[in-house]
Amino acid sequence: MKKIFLIVFSFVLIFSCAKKKNAEPEPDPFIYKHGSLQKGETLANALKNKEINNGEVYTLVNKLNSIFNLRKSHPADSFLVKLDTTGVVRELQYFPDNIHTYRVIRDTSGDFFTKIDTLKLTKVIKRCDGVIESSLYQAMINQGEGAALPVMFSQIFQWDIDFFIDPQKGDEFHLVYEQYVHDGKFVKYGDILVAQYKSGNYDNIAYRYKNKKGFVKYYNEKGESFQKAFLKSPLNYKRITSYFGNRFHPIRKKPIFHNGVDYAAAYGTPVEAVADGTVVHVGWKGGHPTVNGRKGGYGKTVIIRHANGYKTLYGHLSGYGKGIRVGTKVKQHRIIGYVGSTGLSTGNHLHYTIYHHGKPINPLRLKNVAGPPVPKTEMEKFKTIVDSLNNLLTNFQVTNE
Ligand SMILES: [Zn+2]
Numbered sequence: 001m002k003k004i005f006l007i008v009f010s011f012v013l014i015f016s017c018a019k020k021k022n023a024e025p026e027p028d029p030f031i032y033k034h035g036s037l038q039k040g041e042t043l044a045n046a047l048k049n050k051e052i053n054n055g056e057v058y059t060l061v062n063k064l065n066s067i068f069n070l071r072k073s074h075p076a077d078s079f080l081v082k083l084d085t086t087g088v089v090r091e092l093q094y095f096p097d098n099i100h101t102y103r104v105i106r107d108t109s110g111d112f113f114t115k116i117d118t119l120k121l122t123k124v125i126k127r128c129d130g131v132i133e134s135s136l137y138q139a140m141i142n143q144g145e146g147a148a149l150p151v152m153f154s155q156i157f158q159w160d161i162d163f164f165i166d167p168q169k170g171d172e173f174h175l176v177y178e179q180y181v182h183d184g185k186f187v188k189y190g191d192i193l194v195a196q197y198k199s200g201n202y203d204n205i206a207y208r209y210k211n212k213k214g215f216v217k218y219y220n221e222k223g224e225s226f227q228k229a230f231l232k233s234p235l236n237y238k239r240i241t242s243y244f245g246n247r248f249h250p251i252r253k254k255p256i257f258h259n260g261v262d263y264a265a266a267y268g269t270p271v272e273a274v275a276d277g278t279v280v281h282v283g284w285k286g287g288h289p290t291v292n293g294r295k296g297g298y299g300k301t302v303i304i305r306h307a308n309g310y311k312t313l314y315g316h317l318s319g320y321g322k323g324i325r326v327g328t329k330v331k332q333h334r335i336i337g338y339v340g341s342t343g344l345s346t347g348n349h350l351h352y353t354i355y356h357h358g359k360p361i362n363p364l365r366l367k368n369v370a371g372p373p374v375p376k377t378e379m380e381k382f383k384t385i386v387d388s389l390n391n392l393l394t395n396f397q398v399t400n401e
Contacts, residue, residue: 029085036078043070043079043094052081052089059112060092060104067114068094068102098187121180121187126398132171136163139173148189149177156206156218157197159228159368164237171199176392191216194389207389209374209382223374223382229307230368231274231332234314234352235339237263241349244362259360260313260353267348269339270321271314272332274354277306279328279336282320285343298351299343302336308369311358315351316343 033050037043043064047057064070073096082091094102101117128149130139137150153175154163161167178190195218196205206218206226218226242262246255281303298315302324305311318340330336341348354363374382 031083033081037075039075056089063104063112119182124179126179127176129174132167156195162232173197194393207386225371227371228368229275234274235271237265239264261363263350265339270335271337273330273334273336275306275332277304280305297343309357311355313353316345
């Protein structure tokens with residue numbers, strides 16, 4: 001009972017202080033220290049930097065770790081320490097997201113107990129429609145959306161559309177999605193339920209469907225998967241500096257055949273495996289081209305073997321992804337290395353080749369293999385979901401307050 005009173009009392013104090021900023025200041029019996037984790041900093045270090053007593057830090061961190069795994073903490077996670085005027089910690093609050101507050105509270109006998117506060121969230125359905133002027137990102141931001149929404153949207157279409165180069169002025173997008181709110185205020189995005197992208201001769205609608213095994217994926221009206229075996233590109237790049245085919249080589253100063261695509265990108269940009277596979281080469285690689293026996297070529301290189309006779313090569317890397325060795329099984333999107341300029345290269349870029357049965361093919365013309373469709377046994381259920389999602393997409397209007 002006393003505990004509850006104390007907590008309620010202290011909250012009343014916090015609120016009354018916040019509200020009466022301009023009025024007669026009331027003495028607050030507590031001292032508050034706010035902070036957030038810096039890159040590479042542990043909570044223990046952050047607390048010590050706030051001059052919290054070493055012994056207290058140890059207890060607080062241990063207690064907190066029993067309700068929140070601090071290995072999952074991120075830079076920018078924030079915290080609040082409440083101390084009394086003698087410098088004794090009364091409470092630690094930890095905020096790793098905008099939904100939970102993890103609390104370590106000192107009771108009247110001086111022992112600590114823990115508590116988790118969870119915001120009550122309400123799921124609401126929203127829609128967003130727009131036309132691209134410069135980029136999808138900008139078009140959605142202009143509609144008042146957060147940066148996460150264009151990312152979620154582009155992930156659905158990533159196998160069909162390369163949102164760095166493909167979008168044209170006038171392309172249209174329409175989507176209906178979930179949003180979580182607290183007290184009417186945005187907290188986070190839920191899932192996109194249905195999404196449409198129209199561009200030139202491309203017009204497709206992606207329907208969210210959760211299969212019997214509980215996996216959520218996006219399919220077209222026929223139940224075919226949007227997910228493809230290969231990504232459109234292995235990195236977020238600035239521009240393509242060299243296409244597949246014959247070109248004038250800037251270092252060799254004569255036309256040679258370019259067996260891949262060169263993507264200019266900042267030094268250290270992560271490079272992802274374009275498809276599931278097994279790493280078959282990690283290390284320096286010559287070739288492409290070796291000038292007068294000069295060593296160089298692709299420099300630091302990773303090669304991955306995929307299903308159906310495909311291999312992909314990633315060259316000129318500055319370094320390799322964590323745990324990437326010959327024999328490593330990688331999933332699509334695994335970071336296999338970082339952009340650099342090793343080997344025979346004029347600047348930071350990725351050289352990327354796809355081989356099919358040993359022969360280089362143009363990555364930009366790859367006929368992509370789709371992931372598994374909706375199982376036949378679930379098609380009836382899928383069709384009813386498509387109908388209701390189509391209804392949402394055409395008829396749903398948000399009644400904005
Ligand atoms: Zn190249």
